[in-house]
Every structure is written in C-alpha cells, then in structure tokens.
Amino acid sequence: MTEKPEIHTHSQTFDVLDESGVGLTGGESLLDERERALVVGAANFHALTRPGQTIRFTVLRGPQGSLPSLTDRETGAIEWEDDREVVGSVVFRSLVHTTVAAVDADGLVDLVVDVGGSEQTASAYHQLPGLAGALRRAVRFTVPVQFDALRQYRTDLVEKRYRARDVPRKAGVRIARGASATDQGRTPAVLFGIHWLELGGAERWAVETVQLAKDAGLTPVIITDRPSGHPWITRPEFDGAVVVPLTLPLTPDHESMLLNGIMANYDVRGVHVHHCTWLYERLPWLKAIRPDIPVVDSLHILEWRTGGFVDISVRVSNVVDRHHVISPQLRDYLIGKQGIPAEKVALATLANLTAAADQPAKAVAADKPFTVAFVGRFTQQKRPYLFLKLAAELKDSAPGPVRFVMHGDGELSGEVHGLRGRLGLSEALELRGPDRDVSDTLAEADVLVISSDNEGLTLTSFEASAAGIPVVSTDVGSQASLIADGLLCPRHPYPFIRTAAARIGTMMDSPEQRERWLVEQRRKSAAFAALPDARSWVRDLYRGWNS
Structure with a gap:
C-alpha cells in the first residue's frame, strides 16, 4: 500500500x-x-x-x-x-x-x-442537432452580425413578455426538523454550487467566496454542473477544498448519495449557490431533510431570452433564505416585480472585487496610435465579432492612427481569428490570451469597449475606471450605473457600431470631451462603490455560520 x-x-x-x-x-x-x-x-x-x-x-x-x-x-x-x-x-x-x-x-x-482533451470548447451552436441545427449554424457563422440583428429583435419581443409575467414558485418547506438518516460530520463546511471553473465574472466572485470560506475556518465543498475542461481547477483558492465536477446525467441514486455523503462527512453550516442549476433544483429536497441549513445565492444578470438563473432562483425562493444581488436592477426586479420580501434581498456590489485604487487619468499619447481594447470571453454574450466590425469601421474612418487589442479566449476563438484576417485587421489588431495580465492591456488602452448583448455589471468597467480609461458600452443590465451617459450605445448591432465609432472618433478629436466622460464615469463608479460591499457581506455571513 x-x-x-x-x-x-x-x-x-x-x-x-x-x-x-x-x-x-x-x-x-x-x-x-x-x-x-x-x-x-x-x-x-x-x-x-x-x-x-x-x-x-x-x-x-x-x-x-x-x-x-x-x-x-x-x-x-x-x-x-x-x-x-x-x-x-x-x-x-x-x-x-x-x-x-x-x-x-x-x-x-x-x-x-x-479527462477529455486539451482546453478547447465548442460553441453551443456546434452542438445543435439535425438539419435545423446545421442551418442555424451555417447562418450564424456566415453572417454573424446579420444573425445577431435578428436575435436582438427577438430579444425585444421576449423582454416585453418577460416583464409582464410572474415567475411560478415552488411551495415552501414547513417542517422544522427533518427525519435524520445520516450521522453529521464534525468538520465545519460550506457547500458551494458553481457553474464551472473557468474565466467569467460570476466565476471570479465564486472563487473569491471559496477563499473567504477558508479564511473563516470552513472547508469548501464545491459542486459544478456545466460541461467544461475546468482550466481554473488548479487555482490556489481550491487548495484544501473538496471539488466535485459533475458530468451529467448521474444515476438517480447517486444524487442523494452525493449530498448524503457530504452531509455525513461534514458539518455543513450553509449553502451558497453561484449559477448552479443542479444544486438549485435539489434545494427543496435538501431543505426537507435539513431545514436548519441556511441557503443563500448570488445573482448577477437578468436573461431575457431564457429567464436564466434569476428565474430559477425566484422559482425556489421559498427554500432560499437570502438572495444576494450585485446591482440595483436585480434588487428592484426581485422586490418590485416578483414580490420577494425586501428583507430576503441583500444588495452588495462587486465594485471593490478586482479594482485597485484609482490611478491618475490616462492621457492619450500624441506620438502613438489611439488604442481601443476589448477584454472578455469570446462568447456569444460578449459578441466579439461586433468589436471586430467596429475595429474595421474605425480603421477606415477614425480621424487618426488607431490600433486594437482583443484580450480573451473562449468558444468563439476560431471565429475571432478568422474574422480578424477577413476584415483586414491582421496588422492593426493584436490578440492576447489569458496568459497575459489584463492590467497590461488596460495600461495600454485609451478606451475600453464592451459590446455585450446582456450583462449584469461588468467587472472590467470598474477596472477601467480605476485605470483611468473611459468605457464605451452597450446600454444593457446595470451598465448605466457605471458608464457615462454619452458613452452608452444601443444593444442592436448596427446602431451599436455607428454610435461607438462616433464616440471614439470624438475622443480622438477632443481629449477634453474624453476627460469629461471619464470624470462622469468615475463619479458613477465612486457612488456605486459606496454601496454595501459583497466581500464584506459574505465575510460576515460565513463568520456567523462558523460561530
């Protein structure tokens, strides 16, 4: 042995x-x-x-x-x-x-x-079955901007219906004590539900909470439920944690055996759900057998087309003790639209999660090209192809020399590389992967562009403000809480490209206007940062669980 x-x-x-x-x-x-x-x-x-x-x-x-x-x-x-x-x-x-x-x-x-292959993820479009899937895939990757325009019109219709409906609820758990079938472990622990262990704003926050649990003397037990190669599984925050990356479907008996095994071997002091459908859907059962375990979740973004995790959270709200939200938009939606009691909703922002203290405003170097940057995952939500189309527009119409940096990786990486060449951007646009620090890109950038079709609040907006860089962003989610009014652009693709190109051209022609927009942006970021802080809120929560 x-x-x-x-x-x-x-x-x-x-x-x-x-x-x-x-x-x-x-x-x-x-x-x-x-x-x-x-x-x-x-x-x-x-x-x-x-x-x-x-x-x-x-x-x-x-x-x-x-x-x-x-x-x-x-x-x-x-x-x-x-x-x-x-x-x-x-x-x-x-x-x-x-x-x-x-x-x-x-x-x-x-x-x-x-263990799968090397880290490479196909987009959801590549997984669509049958002839209809092949047709949709062909249109999506042949004319991505036109395809996106149709998606946005559909989103307008779905959003209108979504705002008018109430999400159905599961009934609550009335029992005060579940019938015990397992011995309870002695090691204090937190059970986490996380989407996957790879790059993302919600995932950055989830990893932070894992470390906060360890700091509070609690062992993190982490369940993930999304297909992934989990490139972040080796991060130091997971040292000392018990990581269980599920690949589905499980056999039915293993579902209860997994949770029973966790509760029998750990003293689970609380459950924290971060965008994990599998664990959300098993909360009623968990509360039925252990109604004493407090449950919280963290919500980031409203998904108009699918309802997303906010809908799942509302549906099981009767077995969730506190909903942590990162933006006023989500707070108002849960309380005002869905009627969740205000005392169950905690607004605590991620404004201070990644951004360092504000640096002096970054002046545009007169002897260098104006640098336009994109920082984020190459996914459908982030729409990197729109940034590439914007870059092609600016390359031809900008009032001076301009260069571009795209910093990220993801399922649309192949499309990004292909469009870069087809749009004639091979010399003007630099691609950077996750092996480079984002701070390097922000140090070079004169403006950051966010082309997403939906967001909660982007952490990169806070980071750009701290680095002294104005942000041009689609007017989605709670981005208006952070971005200067004049730099908010329409969500629809062609209006976005026209508006963003015009605003960046104005910055190049008028450093004074660029500075005014940055001052407004920093003022909004400072007001947002004055709201309750998520790190402090969770730190106090976990300390209470381990007291």
Whole structure:
C-alpha cells in the first residue's frame, strides 16, 4: 500500500492504494496538473457516493476539444471510443462513512473516467442537432452580425413578455426538523454550487467566496454542473477544498448519495449557490431533510431570452433564505416585480472585487496610435465579432492612427481569428490570451469597449475606471450605473457600431470631451462603490455560520 496522498484536496474523502501513470500522490505522472485535479474531483464524487468501497479508475484522455466524463452514467461502462488513449489506472478506497444504508464494502468497483482533451470548447451552436441545427449554424457563422440583428429583435419581443409575467414558485418547506438518516460530520463546511471553473465574472466572485470560506475556518465543498475542461481547477483558492465536477446525467441514486455523503462527512453550516442549476433544483429536497441549513445565492444578470438563473432562483425562493444581488436592477426586479420580501434581498456590489485604487487619468499619447481594447470571453454574450466590425469601421474612418487589442479566449476563438484576417485587421489588431495580465492591456488602452448583448455589471468597467480609461458600452443590465451617459450605445448591432465609432472618433478629436466622460464615469463608479460591499457581506455571513 502506498502512503496516504499528500494533496489535501483528496485526502479528505479517499486514500490511494495503487496507481499507474496517474500520479495523484505526487511524483511522476502522465497527466498534467489540470488533468490530475479532474481525476481527484471524480474520485471525490465516487468516494462520497460509494462509502467505504474500493474503486479502480481506468483513466482515459480524449482528443482535442472533447469534454471530461467523470461522474455520469458512462463511467460504469468498460468500453470506450477508438480515439481515447489509456493514460493509467488508480485504485483508491473511500474514507467516507454513512449510516444512510447498509453498504457492502467488500469487492471492487470498476469505473472508467475520461479527462477529455486539451482546453478547447465548442460553441453551443456546434452542438445543435439535425438539419435545423446545421442551418442555424451555417447562418450564424456566415453572417454573424446579420444573425445577431435578428436575435436582438427577438430579444425585444421576449423582454416585453418577460416583464409582464410572474415567475411560478415552488411551495415552501414547513417542517422544522427533518427525519435524520445520516450521522453529521464534525468538520465545519460550506457547500458551494458553481457553474464551472473557468474565466467569467460570476466565476471570479465564486472563487473569491471559496477563499473567504477558508479564511473563516470552513472547508469548501464545491459542486459544478456545466460541461467544461475546468482550466481554473488548479487555482490556489481550491487548495484544501473538496471539488466535485459533475458530468451529467448521474444515476438517480447517486444524487442523494452525493449530498448524503457530504452531509455525513461534514458539518455543513450553509449553502451558497453561484449559477448552479443542479444544486438549485435539489434545494427543496435538501431543505426537507435539513431545514436548519441556511441557503443563500448570488445573482448577477437578468436573461431575457431564457429567464436564466434569476428565474430559477425566484422559482425556489421559498427554500432560499437570502438572495444576494450585485446591482440595483436585480434588487428592484426581485422586490418590485416578483414580490420577494425586501428583507430576503441583500444588495452588495462587486465594485471593490478586482479594482485597485484609482490611478491618475490616462492621457492619450500624441506620438502613438489611439488604442481601443476589448477584454472578455469570446462568447456569444460578449459578441466579439461586433468589436471586430467596429475595429474595421474605425480603421477606415477614425480621424487618426488607431490600433486594437482583443484580450480573451473562449468558444468563439476560431471565429475571432478568422474574422480578424477577413476584415483586414491582421496588422492593426493584436490578440492576447489569458496568459497575459489584463492590467497590461488596460495600461495600454485609451478606451475600453464592451459590446455585450446582456450583462449584469461588468467587472472590467470598474477596472477601467480605476485605470483611468473611459468605457464605451452597450446600454444593457446595470451598465448605466457605471458608464457615462454619452458613452452608452444601443444593444442592436448596427446602431451599436455607428454610435461607438462616433464616440471614439470624438475622443480622438477632443481629449477634453474624453476627460469629461471619464470624470462622469468615475463619479458613477465612486457612488456605486459606496454601496454595501459583497466581500464584506459574505465575510460576515460565513463568520456567523462558523460561530
């Protein structure tokens, strides 16, 4: 038998007995750090759902762009696709104990987990099935701006209907004490529900709360439910946490076994949901068996086309104790439109989450091209193709030399690279990935452009204000709380391009007007920063849970 694992993240739930090529306990491994962390996450899940049992993983690696398979039903099959490479195997024993049912700890459970390919995610359009999906995909990637114009007209119609309706609610939980079937663990913990472990504003806040839980002496137990290669799974904030990256669908019995295993092995002091559908939908059951556990969620953005996480939160509001919102728009929607009691809604902003103290306003260098920047994920929501069209417009019409920087990565990365060449921007536009610091880009930028079709509040707007850079933004979400009135642009694509190009041209011609817009923007940011701070609110919440 090998020594117990050195990595704290998995020694809480399992003990490695034998391994070949996997290297979870340290030393040589054929897996990289991210892949090892994914295997640890899978082992956490199977240890929690198979208490006391001995489990053997056969570990596969998929081709580039394939997603992990760690916890879903397919892990029980001992056959796989021809393009999968066998990396190694690992045998471990679950250290989890539960009295929820009699468990036969003898024998061996054989499972196959797949860490997927390298970090590359196909867009949702590439996953649309059938002829209709192929047609929609062809139109979307042939004429993206025209396609987006149609999407925005549809959004106008859906938004009008959305504002007129009430979200249905689940009934509440009336019992004061659930019937106990499991022993409760002794290690104080917070159960987190997170979308995925990759770049995003909501994810940055979720990672911050994981660290705050650790600072408060609570062990973070983290469930994610979205398909992803989880590039952030190796971040230091997750050291000492128990990470369980779900790949769905689970077998039905594993759903309760997972939550029972967590509650039997940890003293769960509270639940914090960050954009995690799986955990949201299981809150009524959790409250039925443990009504004493407080539940909070964090909400960022209204989704007009789908309802999004705000709708899910409202639907299960009867089993959520506090709704944390990051903007006045969300507070007013929950209280004013959906009738949620004001005392259940906590407005606490992310204004101070990433931005440092304000730097002096950045003057435009007279001897250098005017630099226009985009910072964000290359996703449909952020509409990077609109920034590229804006860049092409400015390249031809700007009143002086201009250059462009796009800083990000994501599912539309291929489209971004292709459009850059087709629009004649190869020399004028620089692409930067997540390996570069955003602060470097902001230090070079003369204006930041946000072309999103929806937002809550962008953290990059706060960062730009602190760096002394004006922001041109679509007038979506609560962006009007931060952006100078004259720099708010229509959401529809062609009006956005015309308005943004005109405002940037004005900045180039009139440094004085650019300065006035920046002063207004900083005044709005300062007023917003004076509102309650999310970091302080959550810090006090967690301290209360661990008191």
